[in-house]
Amino acid sequence: MTEVFGKGHHLHLIDGSAFIFRAYHALPPLTRRSDGLPIGAVAGFCNMLWKYLQDGKGSDQPTHAAVIFDHSSKTFRNDIYPLYKANRPEAPEDLRPQFPLTREATRAFNIACIETEGYEADDIIAALSCKARDAGGRVTIISSDKDLMQLVGNGVGMLDPIKGKDIGPDEVREKFGVGPERVVDVQALAGDAVDNVPGAPGIGIKTAAQLIQEYGDLETLLERASEIKQPKRRQTLIDNAEQIRISKRLVQLDCDTPLEYGLETLELRDPDADALIEFLNRMEFRTLTTRVADRYGAEAPAVVAEKPASASVAFELPPIARSHYVIIRDEATLAEWVAEIAAKGVVAVDTETTGLDEMVADLVGVSLCTGPGRAAYLPLGHVSEGAVGDLFGGPVAAEGQMPMERALAMLKPVLEDPAVLKIGQNIKYDCKILARLGLNVAPIEDTMLMSYALNAGDHNHGMDELAERYLGHVCVSIKELIGSGKAQIGFAQVPVEKAAEYAAEDAEVTWRLWHHFRPRLGRERVATAYETLERPMVPVLAQMEMAGIRIDADHLRRMSSAFSQKMAALEEEIHGLAGGPFNVGSPKQLGEILFDRMGLQGGKQGKTGAYSTGADVLEDLAAEGHDLPARVLDWRGISKLKSTYTDALPLHVNPETGRVHTSYSITGAQTGRLASTDPNLQNIPVRTDEGRRIREAFVAGTGMRIVSLDYSQIELRILAHVASIPALKQAFRDGIDIHAMTASQMFGVPVEGMDPMVRRRAKAINFGVIYGISGFGLARNLRIPRAEAQAFIDTYFERFPEIRAYMDRTVAEAKQDGFVRTLFGRRIKTPGINQNGPAAGGARRAAINAPIQGAAADIIRRAMIRMPEAIRDLPAKMLLQVHDELVFEVEEGAVDALIAAAKGVMENAAEPAVKLDVPLIVDAGIGANWAEAH
Incomplete structure (x- = not known):
C-alpha cells in the first residue's frame, strides 16, 4: 500500500523543459540511423536522467520525484497580457518531434511525468511544492530558473543542476536583493525582456530591490509613489502602476494550479529494466543501453537497424569497454x-x-x-600514494x-x-x-x-x-x-x-x-584544406614554440614601476574629478559615480542593476567632453598592460631556456587565424607608445638580430580579388596609396596634398567594410554623426558596387549551404545565418568577412609551412606569428639572405593554388628588438 506523503518525505521536482533545451543545445543534431529521426535532445535528456538516478544527493536522497514539462506555449497568462512571451522564437524544427519522446523517456525511467494544459511547468512545480510543504515534507526543485526562486524557503530549496549548487534564501537575496517572499515584487518592477514582461521602464533589479526594501512591498510602493524624491523614478511608477500590477500577475506562480496526481503517486522507484532497455534500444542509444543493462544485470540487445549509406562508420564499431x-x-x-x-x-x-x-x-x-x-x-x-620519499627526500x-x-x-x-x-x-x-x-x-x-x-x-x-x-x-x-x-x-x-x-x-x-x-x-571536400593548411602546421608550430623568444625582464620591471606611478597619478586625478575616493577598478562603483552622483546621460542598468561601464560607454562619454571617463580609460589601458605584460611576462620565462614560449592554437578561430596563449603575444598594442615599449623587451640573442616581415594590407588585396574591383586591383598593381585612392574616389579630392583626416576616414571605411561595419560603428570610430557615417558607407558602395555584389552573393551562398569557403578550400560554417532577430546581423557580417580573413590566414599558413625548408641552411629561426606578421631571429651576417628568402616565400604563398589578381607585398624590418624591427 502506498504511503501517504508527509513528514520525513523528500520530493524532487525536475524542470523537464529546461533539461530538454539544455540537452538540445549541448549536443549535435543527431539522427536515428534507421529512419533519420532527430534524437540529439532525447539522447542528452536520457543521459541527464540516468546521471540523476545514479548520482542522487548522497544521504539526502529523494523519496518522491517528478519531471515537469510545459504543455504548450499558450497559457492563462496570455489572457492577462497577450504579448506575454511574444518575443520568444518558435522551437527549432528538429526539436519539435523530440518533445513527445522526452515524455516517453521519463516514463521509461519510471519517473512521474507531469504537464497541464494552460499552465506552465513553473506553475505545476509551485503547486506541488506548496502541497508537499503543507503536508510536512521537504522539496528540492532541480532547476536554475530564477522565476522559481520565489518558492524557496519553509522546506522548499533549489538545486542548480549545471553548477551543482544549492539555492536557499541567502542565495536568493544575493541575486534579487530581497528574500524569496518579495522576489515577485522585484520582478514585477524590473520586468523580463525574455518573457516580455513589461515591468517599470528604466528600473532594473537593483533599483527595484532598493524600492521594495524601503517601502516593504509592491502595493505600498505604488500607493506612496508620489513621495519618491527622484522625479523621473516617481513619474515612472505613477504612469506605469497598472502595467506593474499586470507584470506581478505574470510573474506570480500559481500554487492553485489543478493537479491530477496525488503526492503519494510520485514515489520514486527503480526503472523496469526491460522497459527502459527496450526504449533506449529503440532510440538506438547503444552506449547508454549497455550501461543500463550492466547496472541491472540484463543483456543488452544488439542494435539491428539498417545503417543509411551516409551514416558514420564510427557506429559500426563495438562499444568502448x-x-x-x-x-x-x-x-x-x-x-x-x-x-x-x-x-x-x-x-x-x-x-x-x-x-x-x-x-x-x-x-x-x-x-x-x-x-x-x-x-x-x-x-x-x-x-x-602516501610515500614518504627516498633518502634524498624525493x-x-x-x-x-x-x-x-x-x-x-x-x-x-x-x-x-x-x-x-x-x-x-x-x-x-x-x-x-x-x-x-x-x-x-x-x-x-x-x-x-x-x-x-x-x-x-x-x-x-x-x-x-x-x-x-x-x-x-x-x-x-x-x-x-x-x-x-x-x-x-x-x-x-x-x-x-x-x-x-x-x-x-x-x-x-x-x-x-x-x-x-x-x-x-x-x-x-575538405581533404585538401586539411592536408595543406591544418596538418602541416603541427611540426612548424611545435618548432617555433620550442624555440621561444628572449625578453629583457629588467626592462619590463622598470616599465611596471613606471606604470604603477602613472596609475597612482591617474587615480588621484580621477578621485578629484569624482569628488572623492573610490575603487577605480570597480565597474559598479564607477557606474554609480558617473550616472548617480554626476548625473551623466547614457547610463544603462543590466539585470543585476549595475550600470554598464564598458569601454564603448566610457568612449562615448569621453567624446562628449567628460574628463572622468577619459581618465578611467587611460587608467584601464595602463592597468591592462601592466597586469598582462610587464608584470606577467617575466613569470613566463622558462628556467631552462631563459626564453618565453607561447603556445599557438590552430583551432582558436573559425577563420583559420592562429591564437597565441600562455602568454598571448598577439595582442600587444602596436600603435601606442606603451605597446612599442613593451615590444622593446623582446630582444635578439648575442650576435643576432630580430627581423619582422609583415603583409601589407593583405585583406584589402584579397577583397579586391574576390569581389573583382577594377579600381582597387589597378591601384594595388600600380603601388598607389589605397586609402588615398579610395578617398579620392569617394570624395572627389585629388590624391596630391590630401588632408590626412580625409584619408583617415577612407581608411576606416576600407577596413570597416571588410568586417561589415554599420553606420553606428563607423560613427563611433570616426567620432562623427551617425547620419554622416552612413552617408560615407552609401557613397562607398556607389563608387564600388562590386563590393555590395560580393556581399550579397556571399550571404546568399551561406544561407543556401550553411557555410562559406575561402579561396583555398577552407570551409567555415555559418550558424544562425538563416535566423531572424539581432543575431542575424552578426551572422551575416561573419559570413561576409570569413572568406576574406580566412584567405589571409590561409596565405600566411602556407608561407609558414614552406618557411622551414626555405631557411633550412640559414642561421635563423622563425619565432612568432602575429596575424599578418612573422618574426625571426637571425645571425647578423645572414639578415639580407633571410629577408630575401622569407619575402620570396610570403609573397608567393598563394601560388600555385590561387593566382591572385593583385600582388602580395611584404614589408621587412630589422632591429635589436621587436619594436625596432616592426
Missing part, C-alpha cells in the same frame, strides 16, 4: 605492442604529464591504441613501471618510423613532450584538426565533446581522477590502474574519431 585495456609493465609486453604497431602501420598516441605547459611538464605515461578495444597504457612516472616511484629511458628507447623506432602513422588529439602537445625526450614523432594525423576542417564555426573540438557528439561516448573526467581545489593531486599521484582506464580510453577515443573523420574529409 575500459576493462579490456592493458597495462604495459615490462619489456616483453612493450615489445609485443611495438611489433603490433609496426605491423598495422597506424597507432593512436597520447601522453600523460605533470602539467599543461609542455615546455616544463614531465612525462608520466604513454597510451597506445591500434584498433577498437585494443588499447594500452605504459606508466613511466607514477609515484606511490617521491618513491610506484611499482610495476619500466625505466623511462629504456621504454622510450623501445618506442623510438616505431614512433619515428615514416611507415607508421601516429594519430593524436591535439598531437602538437604530445610531439613537444616527446621531442624534449629525444623522440621526433612523424608522420602525424590530428583528430582535433580533422574536426576543425570539417566543422569550423559549428562547435568546439575538444576530445570530450567530440566523443559525445560523434561516438555517443562519455569519457572519464579528469576531475574524477585528480579532484579539484585544494584536494587536487597531480596525475603522477593517480594509481596506475585508474590512470590506465583514463589514458587508454583517450587513445581509443582518438583512434575511433580518426576512423570516423578520415573518410568524411574527402566526401565533404
Whole structure:
C-alpha cells in the first residue's frame, strides 16, 4: 500500500523543459540511423536522467520525484497580457518531434511525468511544492530558473543542476536583493525582456530591490509613489502602476494550479529494466543501453537497424569497454605492442604529464591504441600514494613501471618510423613532450584538426565533446581522477590502474574519431584544406614554440614601476574629478559615480542593476567632453598592460631556456587565424607608445638580430580579388596609396596634398567594410554623426558596387549551404545565418568577412609551412606569428639572405593554388628588438 506523503518525505521536482533545451543545445543534431529521426535532445535528456538516478544527493536522497514539462506555449497568462512571451522564437524544427519522446523517456525511467494544459511547468512545480510543504515534507526543485526562486524557503530549496549548487534564501537575496517572499515584487518592477514582461521602464533589479526594501512591498510602493524624491523614478511608477500590477500577475506562480496526481503517486522507484532497455534500444542509444543493462544485470540487445549509406562508420564499431585495456609493465609486453604497431602501420598516441605547459611538464605515461578495444597504457612516472620519499627526500616511484629511458628507447623506432602513422588529439602537445625526450614523432594525423576542417564555426573540438557528439561516448573526467581545489593531486599521484582506464580510453577515443573523420574529409571536400593548411602546421608550430623568444625582464620591471606611478597619478586625478575616493577598478562603483552622483546621460542598468561601464560607454562619454571617463580609460589601458605584460611576462620565462614560449592554437578561430596563449603575444598594442615599449623587451640573442616581415594590407588585396574591383586591383598593381585612392574616389579630392583626416576616414571605411561595419560603428570610430557615417558607407558602395555584389552573393551562398569557403578550400560554417532577430546581423557580417580573413590566414599558413625548408641552411629561426606578421631571429651576417628568402616565400604563398589578381607585398624590418624591427 502506498504511503501517504508527509513528514520525513523528500520530493524532487525536475524542470523537464529546461533539461530538454539544455540537452538540445549541448549536443549535435543527431539522427536515428534507421529512419533519420532527430534524437540529439532525447539522447542528452536520457543521459541527464540516468546521471540523476545514479548520482542522487548522497544521504539526502529523494523519496518522491517528478519531471515537469510545459504543455504548450499558450497559457492563462496570455489572457492577462497577450504579448506575454511574444518575443520568444518558435522551437527549432528538429526539436519539435523530440518533445513527445522526452515524455516517453521519463516514463521509461519510471519517473512521474507531469504537464497541464494552460499552465506552465513553473506553475505545476509551485503547486506541488506548496502541497508537499503543507503536508510536512521537504522539496528540492532541480532547476536554475530564477522565476522559481520565489518558492524557496519553509522546506522548499533549489538545486542548480549545471553548477551543482544549492539555492536557499541567502542565495536568493544575493541575486534579487530581497528574500524569496518579495522576489515577485522585484520582478514585477524590473520586468523580463525574455518573457516580455513589461515591468517599470528604466528600473532594473537593483533599483527595484532598493524600492521594495524601503517601502516593504509592491502595493505600498505604488500607493506612496508620489513621495519618491527622484522625479523621473516617481513619474515612472505613477504612469506605469497598472502595467506593474499586470507584470506581478505574470510573474506570480500559481500554487492553485489543478493537479491530477496525488503526492503519494510520485514515489520514486527503480526503472523496469526491460522497459527502459527496450526504449533506449529503440532510440538506438547503444552506449547508454549497455550501461543500463550492466547496472541491472540484463543483456543488452544488439542494435539491428539498417545503417543509411551516409551514416558514420564510427557506429559500426563495438562499444568502448575500459576493462579490456592493458597495462604495459615490462619489456616483453612493450615489445609485443611495438611489433603490433609496426605491423598495422597506424597507432593512436597520447601522453600523460605533470602539467599543461609542455615546455616544463614531465612525462608520466604513454597510451597506445591500434584498433577498437585494443588499447594500452605504459606508466613511466607514477609515484606511490602516501610515500614518504627516498633518502634524498624525493617521491618513491610506484611499482610495476619500466625505466623511462629504456621504454622510450623501445618506442623510438616505431614512433619515428615514416611507415607508421601516429594519430593524436591535439598531437602538437604530445610531439613537444616527446621531442624534449629525444623522440621526433612523424608522420602525424590530428583528430582535433580533422574536426576543425570539417566543422569550423559549428562547435568546439575538444576530445570530450567530440566523443559525445560523434561516438555517443562519455569519457572519464579528469576531475574524477585528480579532484579539484585544494584536494587536487597531480596525475603522477593517480594509481596506475585508474590512470590506465583514463589514458587508454583517450587513445581509443582518438583512434575511433580518426576512423570516423578520415573518410568524411574527402566526401565533404575538405581533404585538401586539411592536408595543406591544418596538418602541416603541427611540426612548424611545435618548432617555433620550442624555440621561444628572449625578453629583457629588467626592462619590463622598470616599465611596471613606471606604470604603477602613472596609475597612482591617474587615480588621484580621477578621485578629484569624482569628488572623492573610490575603487577605480570597480565597474559598479564607477557606474554609480558617473550616472548617480554626476548625473551623466547614457547610463544603462543590466539585470543585476549595475550600470554598464564598458569601454564603448566610457568612449562615448569621453567624446562628449567628460574628463572622468577619459581618465578611467587611460587608467584601464595602463592597468591592462601592466597586469598582462610587464608584470606577467617575466613569470613566463622558462628556467631552462631563459626564453618565453607561447603556445599557438590552430583551432582558436573559425577563420583559420592562429591564437597565441600562455602568454598571448598577439595582442600587444602596436600603435601606442606603451605597446612599442613593451615590444622593446623582446630582444635578439648575442650576435643576432630580430627581423619582422609583415603583409601589407593583405585583406584589402584579397577583397579586391574576390569581389573583382577594377579600381582597387589597378591601384594595388600600380603601388598607389589605397586609402588615398579610395578617398579620392569617394570624395572627389585629388590624391596630391590630401588632408590626412580625409584619408583617415577612407581608411576606416576600407577596413570597416571588410568586417561589415554599420553606420553606428563607423560613427563611433570616426567620432562623427551617425547620419554622416552612413552617408560615407552609401557613397562607398556607389563608387564600388562590386563590393555590395560580393556581399550579397556571399550571404546568399551561406544561407543556401550553411557555410562559406575561402579561396583555398577552407570551409567555415555559418550558424544562425538563416535566423531572424539581432543575431542575424552578426551572422551575416561573419559570413561576409570569413572568406576574406580566412584567405589571409590561409596565405600566411602556407608561407609558414614552406618557411622551414626555405631557411633550412640559414642561421635563423622563425619565432612568432602575429596575424599578418612573422618574426625571426637571425645571425647578423645572414639578415639580407633571410629577408630575401622569407619575402620570396610570403609573397608567393598563394601560388600555385590561387593566382591572385593583385600582388602580395611584404614589408621587412630589422632591429635589436621587436619594436625596432616592426
